[in-house]
Amino acid sequence: MKLVSNFWRKLCKPSNAAVGVVIGMGFVGGILFWGAFNTGMEATNSEAFCASCHEPIVNEIKETIHYSNRSGVRAICSDCHVPHNWADKIVRKVQASKEVFAFVMGNISTEEKFYARRKHLALREWQRMKENDSQECRNCHDFDFMDFSEQGQRSVKQHSTALASGEKTCVDCHKGIAHQLPDMSDVPGWQ
Amino acid sequence: MSTLEYIIWQILGYSAMPLILLIGFVGVSVFTVWILSLTSDKERS
Numbered sequence: 001m002k003l004v005s006n007f008w009r010k011l012c013k014p015s016n017a018a019v020g021v022v023i024g025m026g027f028v029g030g031i032l033f034w035g036a037f038n039t040g041m042e043a044t045n046s047e048a049f050c051a052s053c054h055e056p057i058v059n060e061i062k063e064t065i066h067y068s069n070r071s072g073v074r075a076i077c078s079d080c081h082v083p084h085n086w087a088d089k090i091v092r093k094v095q096a097s098k099e100v101f102a103f104v105m106g107n108i109s110t111e112e113k114f115y116a117r118r119k120h121l122a123l124r125e126w127q128r129m130k131e132n133d134s135q136e137c138r139n140c141h142d143f144d145f146m147d148f149s150e151q152g153q154r155s156v157k158q159h160s161t162a163l164a165s166g167e168k169t170c171v172d173c174h175k176g177i178a179h180q181l182p183d184m185s186d187v188p189g190w191q
Numbered sequence: 192m193s194t195l196e197y198i199i200w201q202i203l204g205y206s207a208m209p210l211i212l213l214i215g216f217v218g219v220s221v222f223t224v225w226i227l228s229l230t231s232d233k234e235r236s
Binding site: 010015033034092098 | 218228230
């Protein structure tokens with residue numbers, strides 16, 4: 001308590017240092033804090049970080065077009081599972097603290113436990129993506145620039161009607177595009 | 192996620208933002224005051 005009151009007293013008194021020095025220290029300190037904060041945010045967006053808990057499904061993406069393809073563009077976990085704009089990203093990171101707690105409690109500490117919970121985790125993620133209109137898909141896939149002449153008949157039919165009207169969103173149909181599907185019984189549209 | 196759970200996490204998420212900025216301010220203040228107390232403000236009580 002004495003430490004806090006001492007600090008507060010110092011904070012309220014003018015310093016002997018020049019105003020430029022004080023402002024400069026605040027400016028540099030601000031840059032360092034923001035740099036460190038963003039470095040931390042980026043570290044928790046890395047594939048290695050995700051794999052530290054979700055290794056079985058991180059490996060599954062290696063079999064999909066989002067990992068290896070003719071153009072060499074690839075997506076990592078955070079591209080699809082973390083919002084890209086700053087405010088939504090912070091909200092998602094705070095929500096993820098619950099997931100860290102679940103991991104610490106051992107909810108998915110073994111591969112068996114993980115696969116047992118897989119459907120529950122998938123349903124939550126699909127619901128999240130449905131609620132934000134598949135925003136993470138749309139960060140790369142822009143409907144306005146889709147060339148229907150390059151798509152198959154079924155894709156053209158669905159994209160030009162259900163997707164165009166907003167009746168459906170990407171994840172309604174494109175489930176399991178980067179991971180194996182869990183048991184899909186009783187998932188709407190997958191009978 | 193239930194509606195209640197959704198609302199709770201949204202509130203926690205959005206309230207984290209000013210908290211982050213506040214923590215940054217406090218962190219920089221502590222560091223600056225400490226550095227100044229070792230240099231220009233050393234002789235002050």
